Amino acid sequence: MISATGVGWKVGGAQILHDVSLTVGTGELLGIIGPNGAGKSSLVNILSGVTRPSSGRITVQDRDVTRSSATARARMGLARSFQTSALFDGLTAGENVRLAVQAAGPAPFSPFRAAGPASGRRVDDLLARVRMPGRGATLARDLSHGDRRKLELAMALASSPSTLLLDEPMAGVSAEDVDGLTEIIGEVRDSGVAVAMVEHHMHVVLGLADRVAVLHHGELLAVGAPAEVTSDERVQQAYLGEAL
Template sequence: MIGAEAVGWQVGGARILEDVSLTVGAGELVGIIGPNGAGKSSLVNVLSGVTRPSTGRVTLGGADVSRASATRRSRLGLARSFQTSALFDGLTAGENVRLAVQGSGPSPASPFRRAASVAAGRVEALLERVGMGGAAGTLARDLSHGGRRTLELAMALASEPRALLLDEPMAGVSAEDVDGLTAVIGEVRDSGVAVAMVEHHMHVVLGLADRVAVLHHGSLLAVGRPDEVTADERVQQAYLGEAL
């Protein structure tokens, strides 16, 4: 479980987040939506430890991790993806996952530790889990954008996280790849992982999310079941009348 309790984040005189309280339980997927500039990625950064909250606290598994580094939170069971790809393009899919497994082990990754010492079975299992079992030998740069995002998800799962933060996992993914990636994310949630996902593809959010949280001007506008949130007039106004 991961949560924010009355979290605020201020940069200079600008309030980016204000009094945000949101909890994601084990085996639950919460979709985080909102207009551009609403503070969605900022919230993910605070939850993951990239930035520290100015006020409030962040909890992971019931423990206060507000001052813990991103690395420490990772060791405690938190994983995340980013809006932009973070792959080694000159390595194969299998080698990328192998490095992720190596870095998530009990000892920190070291350039002097042989990558071959990481069990091949673990790498294969992660690729199979995300539907990329046949792509282990493909260079990351040769994957489709959807394949790259899926590979990043496999790498995030290398640490066997209790909580997973996804920042626009469908960004740039072609229509034919969306369903496959959606299914993988659903499987991760169903395995008992707490998943918080920022996403602009509303059909993905509404199809996957157990609850939806709407951010607007850095504050929570609404939280509830997808049908409740889409029927909320305040939410519709925040989206300038666009159908959700």
């Protein structure tokens, strides 16, 4: 569904990513791990079109999108979340999702266009999907950090994406919310969506991922099944510190 081939990214004289090649297939969850500064978020930005690589090629469903904008990739079925919350805090949870639903619709987007009954049903369905039924009237600013993360997932899912990129979706949430988010993301993957997820919670990655990719100093150190990767001596020395 999405692939990176020989991707490199240089800022000034600093090589942030070097010759990274990865693929994510339909209904597969690829966990992306590595030490801070390894280039994980930079890779997600390149995959989503926020940043253009210095070298290499990005394809979405076998179409070359290396020079395509983030908007064009979104129209092709790519959605993502960010490390920091990106919500309209003065709007309700339902209004945030409604804007995402309208933006994904076929008509030219206008935040002032009245939402029809179908849009309202879609909002309710998305909130229920992320375990927030009946929370549509709550202002986004009044939600817990965990619920804000769930709301961001609902907004990302509003476009019915075929590929979902998640950049540390569990960052800063409570243990209870981690379990809930893990369950939701697993259900998204099981529905056939290709998921690439950057995450520091190792138990989440090992429990969810079909494959794990390890970045170190901007290079792909290892990629494979979770058990295979965590038993790799190079990975243990670079990141994990000991066998899991």
